[in-house]
Amino acid sequence: MPASIITIDDILKKTADLPSVPAAALKVMQESESPNGTAANVASHLSQDQSLSARILRLANSPYYGLSKQVVSLQESVVLLGMRSVRNLAMVAATYPWMVRPLKGYALGPKEMWTHSFGVAIGSQLVAQKAKLAHHETVFLAGLLHDLGKVALSIWLEGKIAAMINLAARDNLTFDQAEQRVLGYDHTEVGEHLARLWNLPDSLVAPIRFHHWPNAMETPDLTVDCVHIGDYLTMTMGFGLGGDGLNYAFHPETLDRLHLSLDDLDDISDIFVTRYEACEALFTELAAA
Amino acid sequence: MKDKSEQVVGLAQIFVSADPCVLSCPSIGSSVALLGFDPKAGVVGLAHALLPVVRSRQASAFGKYVETAVPELLNRMTALGAEKDSTSLVLVGGAVSTQWGNTKSAGGQQLGERNVAKALAMLEELGGERLKATDVGGNMGRTLTFDTATGEVRVQTTGKGSKVVCRFAIAARSGACRQA
Numbered sequence: 076m077p078a079s080i081i082t083i084d085d086i087l088k089k090t091a092d093l094p095s096v097p098a099a100a101l102k103v104m105q106e107s108e109s110p111n112g113t114a115a116n117v118a119s120h121l122s123q124d125q126s127l128s129a130r131i132l133r134l135a136n137s138p139y140y141g142l143s144k145q146v147v148s149l150q151e152s153v154v155l156l157g158m159r160s161v162r163n164l165a166m167v168a169a170t171y172p173w174m175v176r177p178l179k180g181y182a183l184g185p186k187e188m189w190t191h192s193f194g195v196a197i198g199s200q201l202v203a204q205k206a207k208l209a210h211h212e213t214v215f216l217a218g219l220l221h222d223l224g225k226v227a228l229s230i231w232l233e234g235k236i237a238a239m240i241n242l243a244a245r246d247n248l249t250f251d252q253a254e255q256r257v258l259g260y261d262h263t264e265v266g267e268h269l270a271r272l273w274n275l276p277d278s279l280v281a282p283i284r285f286h287h288w289p290n291a292m293e294t295p296d297l298t299v300d301c302v303h304i305g306d307y308l309t310m311t312m313g314f315g316l317g318g319d320g321l322n323y324a325f326h327p328e329t330l331d332r333l334h335l336s337l338d339d340l341d342d343i344s345d346i347f348v349t350r351y352e353a354c355e356a357l358f359t360e361l362a363a364a
Numbered sequence: 365m366k367d368k369s370e371q372v373v374g375l376a377q378i379f380v381s382a383d384p385c386v387l388s389c390p391s392i393g394s395s396v397a398l399l400g401f402d403p404k405a406g407v408v409g410l411a412h413a414l415l416p417v418v419r420s421r422q423a424s425a426f427g428k429y430v431e432t433a434v435p436e437l438l439n440r441m442t443a444l445g446a447e448k449d450s451t452s453l454v455l456v457g458g459a460v461s462t463q464w465g466n467t468k469s470a471g472g473q474q475l476g477e478r479n480v481a482k483a484l485a486m487l488e489e490l491g492g493e494r495l496k497a498t499d500v501g502g503n504m505g506r507t508l509t510f511d512t513a514t515g516e517v518r519v520q521t522t523g524k525g526s527k528v529v530c531r532f533a534i535a536a537r538s539g540a541c542r543q544a
Contacts, residue, residue, distance in 0.1 A: 182522055236523050237523065240523050240524065249463060310461070311459075311475050311476065312375065312394070312395065313375070313390075313391035313392050313394075313395060313505050314391060314393075316393055316505030316522055317505075318522055319523075320503045320505055320523070321393065321394070321459050321460060321503045322461075322504075323461060323462065324461065324463035325461045325463065325464050325465060328465065340475075341415055341419065341475075342419065344475070345415060345420065348376055348428070
């Protein structure tokens, strides 16, 4: 029987410092998802946020993209990098300030939530690329945002982590099942509500809600499958492990749907560290600027 | 606050030293950290490997695989004067997910189990050094720390606190950490 008297609505209404995303970044996201989206419109939305605009231009001119000439306009940078790359950078910059905060409710120190989330973004994208999915840029963003609910829920779990771990161990529960037992809901449901509050597209809401139980979806979703595996890989690598540790279920059906094997996961892990270190340094520098 | 002489050993790295050190190996998930210490020679080494067997033959990637990290660690320690008879080892890590499906495609062992099994097999194969302590398995992340001045090997398990997994008998030493 759930012991909580705090509802998800309470959490969304009463949490101080509830994560938020600047309007310009949300508009860029909507534009990039629209079939009628244009580079000009993305650039126009970006230009409303000077800080974001400057970071996009710096990224476009960074050695990471290796462009042969200097990019001076936002529209040019969107054309050269692609709308989805620009959208991803905008969201990394928008989420970084609150992802680097410690989350005491999950026993995560400063920057550990960021380490985990960015790791899942990289890992999920590597899974999508290994499976030859065309939309791997969207998978990156889904990975970045997958644990959004923890950021909102953490403060309500402060002081409870040891009891949650003990409950999970005693009753053989995964950590999200322990959250369900104590609160009546888990961090994926809180994340889903927050994502809908932001009007995120369903393609991003689904991985937030189902990344621990991808088989619970009526129709399997390959983005969710990629994030499920990316999350697992990031946990095995120890990136941003909190009090919930690796206490989650792994669903191998996700591998079947993506036509991947366990050996493929070792291949991905093999390049994960190098890719993560290269990307994390670059994106952190730009996001923290 | 970190001690000035603390040396952090990250994923896929190998560190050895003949100088007094405080070593720290954070973020041990399914990976394994192998600590070696010869109190007689004052030589310490630590490897943090991610995968059990070699997937890339580049020398720069030796630390990434248990298969190459274990002999490389022991060879580097020997080069600094460590001897098999007086060297002891501590193996930490190899965490696993709580629930692991069993369909055809994923019938094998989890990464953490494979890493631990490979490390034990390598030590058996190489022979000589004594495995003094292990802290492996479970579903939590770990941080290993070792202070050559106290001989204390400590493992912090996220959300659960820390414990001393073993203590080497050593003569008191002090000084800065310097990689060989």
